[in-house]
Amino acid sequence: MPASPSSSAQAAREALAVRLTHLRKDAGLTGKELSARCGWHPAKTTRIQKAEVQPTDVDIRAWCAACGAADQADDLIATARAVDSMYVEWRRSHRMGMRKTQEHFYGLYAQTGVTRAYVSNVVPGFFQTPAYATALMEAITDFQGTPNDVSEAVAARVARSRFLYEGGHRFIVLMEECVLRYRVGDAETMAGQLRHLLAVMPLPSVSLGVIPFTVQRTMWPLEAFYLHDGTRSVVETLTAEVNVVQPRELADYRKAFGELTKMAVHGNAARALINAAIDSLG
Numbered sequence: 001m002p003a004s005p006s007s008s009a010q011a012a013r014e015a016l017a018v019r020l021t022h023l024r025k026d027a028g029l030t031g032k033e034l035s036a037r038c039g040w041h042p043a044k045t046t047r048i049q050k051a052e053v054q055p056t057d058v059d060i061r062a063w064c065a066a067c068g069a070a071d072q073a074d075d076l077i078a079t080a081r082a083v084d085s086m087y088v089e090w091r092r093s094h095r096m097g098m099r100k101t102q103e104h105f106y107g108l109y110a111q112t113g114v115t116r117a118y119v120s121n122v123v124p125g126f127f128q129t130p131a132y133a134t135a136l137m138e139a140i141t142d143f144q145g146t147p148n149d150v151s152e153a154v155a156a157r158v159a160r161s162r163f164l165y166e167g168g169h170r171f172i173v174l175m176e177e178c179v180l181r182y183r184v185g186d187a188e189t190m191a192g193q194l195r196h197l198l199a200v201m202p203l204p205s206v207s208l209g210v211i212p213f214t215v216q217r218t219m220w221p222l223e224a225f226y227l228h229d230g231t232r233s234v235v236e237t238l239t240a241e242v243n244v245v246q247p248r249e250l251a252d253y254r255k256a257f258g259e260l261t262k263m264a265v266h267g268n269a270a271r272a273l274i275n276a277a278i279d280s281l282g
Contacts, residue, residue, distance in 0.1 A: 135185030209264030
């Protein structure tokens, strides 16, 4: 598994490694003795205990059996899978296409009361029009070389927009002005997307702020991130989705969102920037 850029994921891996190490010590086994019982090289035990490799389900069951603690295997496997979900490569999650990933996000938004989103590259999924989502997903699929199920994935992504209108959900969005100017799809697609932003702005569930090009920066532009009820931050990188749950890191994301909010304009000023972007399309 590649090293995660998030200390949340690494800290969780290390915590799992500590639990396994304590299990071995409680059984009175040395690393070599445990390795012999499991039937693998002692170097593997060392790497697992140092959190350098993620143990598989089979590894964990063998480890627990060797320590006379088979009853703990299921809990440790569940923990390991939770760690694994903190850093998910896009190519891995899209290996069968993008639809399932979009359905996963649908479930996440269904459970979230307040979503705070900061975007510096593309319009957030719950605001996307079908044409914009199609252009974006076609580009992602081509780049990743994953199966093309874009039409199904777009339908699943656009379905998220229902939460703007029902269920008492709130969406507080900060958008760099460049997002209004980056041309995803052709001019008609982009104009339709920008007009859609104007249409959703008056909704009671929506707060949309735009950070102008000309603002004096007190916070530098960041990667896109989505805070779900303040208890989880989903950070989107080129290659992976990083799920941040560590309290210290979450506090940093909440602080960053607060600083970015101070630079954003809302209401008529935000609408003026969107209309200017529409006019620039000719």
